[in-house]
Amino acid sequence: MRLGIDFGTTRTIVSVVDRGNYPVVSFEDQHGDSVDHFPSVAALVEGRLVFGFDALAAARAGAPLVRSFKRALAAGSVRPDATVRVGEADVPLADLVTGFLRALREALASASTLADVDPEAPLEAMVAVPAHAHSAQRLLTLDAFAAAGFTVVGLLNEPSAAAFEYTHRQARTLNARRTRVVVYDLGGGTFDASLVQVADLAHEVESSLGINRLGGDDLDAVLADLARAAAGDPVLDAAGSTALLDEARAAKESLSPQSRRIPLRVGTTDVVVDVDDFYAAAAPLIARTVEALEPLLGSADAAGLEAAQVAGLYLVGGSSELPLVARELRARFGRRVKRSPHAAASTAIGLAIAADPESGFRLTDRLSRGFGVFRDADAGAQLAFDPLIRRDQRTSPDAEVTVTRRYRAAHNLGVFRFVEHARLGASGEPTGDVVPLEPVFFPFDRTLRDAADPAGIPVVRTGEGPLIQEEYRVDARGVITATLTDLEDGYSVTRRLGTSA
Known part of the structure; x- marks a missing residue:
């Protein structure tokens, strides 16, 4: 069975390939009702993690709850051994994500519209990450799905998948x-945008961009702050603050274009927030997303759409259902703004289309993040940046990108300080959103290869050394592997970047 799985910040949505149709899977919640998502939450009960609807039920009984743990994957400092605080416990992020995906797999088999399917049937999943996800985020996501028992058939950028749903429908x-x-x-935790060229069923992503920490969670916080102010800024404990955020989230999701007032409860106090006040406070966040579109279009207005030959500005992601979003974008871009009729499920549906070998859809994507290395210069006294792969490098499911370099080593030790970046500045060095990866040490001096701690070895210039080859491979999922080789004696080091091994 093939699935499209949109692992979301607040909700995870699954679509299934069914003879040319791509229905969204429904789950049975704790009340026995049918809902179209599995909550992306975890709770700690007597030292044991529970997830989804079980976690929500445990939280109502007083268990510590963690929401939006997917945001931790996007942190520039994330490593496989990173932890997330759940109550009084520090839980490894990899265990948290894997446990959640195992719970999702169990729910699919026992409490969903797929429950009648053969439980032994393999679940093949096309999964998604934000367009600007760095290597560690991609690797942790892939490893967690595999550890949870899914066979991952591909990894797509979220807006690239949603473009399939647009073409399928529009x-x-x-x-x-x-x-x-x-x-x-606009999802629960991130904003992504892509400019996609469409020729029949062939899609080519021309450019992608994103804002790593901007989404529905931030809109919830704005509304909660307004409610707190209306109540006189009372001091709330952790449980009270969580309850207020939950109420703000539910109130935000229930807003319609006709809504005028938002009733909320802050501790023991009932307050009312004017919708116009909420929209005024939230408008700067939406404005940031509009400004982010300018590099895609040349200008963030209707003229930009026209010049770029854009058929539609397609709104997807659960947070795009807030009426303010469509109102602000239509005021700027005109009637070519279209919201998906299944905004929250658009990415999952697009992933299922991509997972279906009979759909005929094809995708050429872009990395969306550049990749390079800081190298030692002047015997380690300075660093020089060497860009290796551009952020607009094309990728496809059928081929890997390979970059190879050869040179004579001039130092005793190579210290490769790899980074991913959103763009390069005027000086040619990375700027903006820069994510450092785990450094790689390569002893050019063969007597240093048994050193216990290469990080403690000073870099010195040695003159002409061995012939070295660097090879960087980018697979179809955007994961980069570096292989460093002494071509004269065959000594080699290979690292999947984004991991410590």
Whole structure:
């Protein structure tokens, strides 16, 4: 069975491949009702982690609850041994994500619309990450799905998957004059956007960008702050603050274009927040997403859409259902703004389309993040940045990208300080969102290869050394592997970047 799984910050949504159709899977919640998502939450009960609906039930009984743990994957400092605080316990992030995905797999088999399917049938999943996800985020996600018992058939950027859903549903809007789609994806924790060129069933992502920490969680916090102020800024304990955020989230999701007042409870105090006040406070967050579109279009307005031959600005992601989002974007871009009828499920549906070998859809994507290395210069006295792979490098499910370099070593030790970056500055060095990866040490001096701690060895210039080859491979999932080789004696070091091993 093939699935599209959108592992979301607040909700995880699954779509299934079913003879050319891609229905969203429904789950049975703790009340026996059918819902179209599995909550991305975890709770600690007597030292044991529980997830999804079980976690929500445990939290109501007083267990510590952690929401939005997917955001921890996006941290620039994340490593496989990173931890997340759950109550009084520090839980390894990898265990948390893997445990959640195992619970999702069990729910699919026992408490979903797929429960009648053969429980021994393999579950093949096309999964997604934010367009600007770095290597560690991609690797941790892939490893967690595999450890949870899913066979991962591919990894797509979230807006790239949503573009498949647009073409599947809105093909009539594309013509010879308007051949592109801009996917505007505002989820629970991140904002992504992609400019996609469409030719029949062939999709080519021309550019992608994102804001790592901007989504529905931030809108909830804005509303909760307004409610707290209306109540006179009372002091709330952790449980009270969590309850207020939960109530703000539910109230935000129930807003309609006709809503005028938002009733909320802050501790023991009932307050009312004016919708216009909420929108005014939230508008700067939406404005940040609009500003982020300018590099895709040249100008963040209707003229930009026209010049870029864009058929539609497609709103997906659960947070794009907030009426303010469509209102602000239509004011800026006009009637070409279209919201997916299944905004929260668009990415999952697109993933299922991509997982279906009979759909005929094809994708050429872009890395969306550049990759390079800081190298020692002047015998280690300075660092020089060497860009290796551009952020607009094309990728496809059928081929790997390989970059190879050869040179004579001039130092005793190579210290490769790899980074991923959103862009390069005028000086040619990375700027903006820069994510350092685990450094790699390669002894050019062969007498140093048994050193216990290469990080403690001073870098010195030695003159002409051995012939060295660097090879960097980017697979279809955007994961980078570095292989460093002494071509004269065959000594080699290989690292999947984003891990410590």
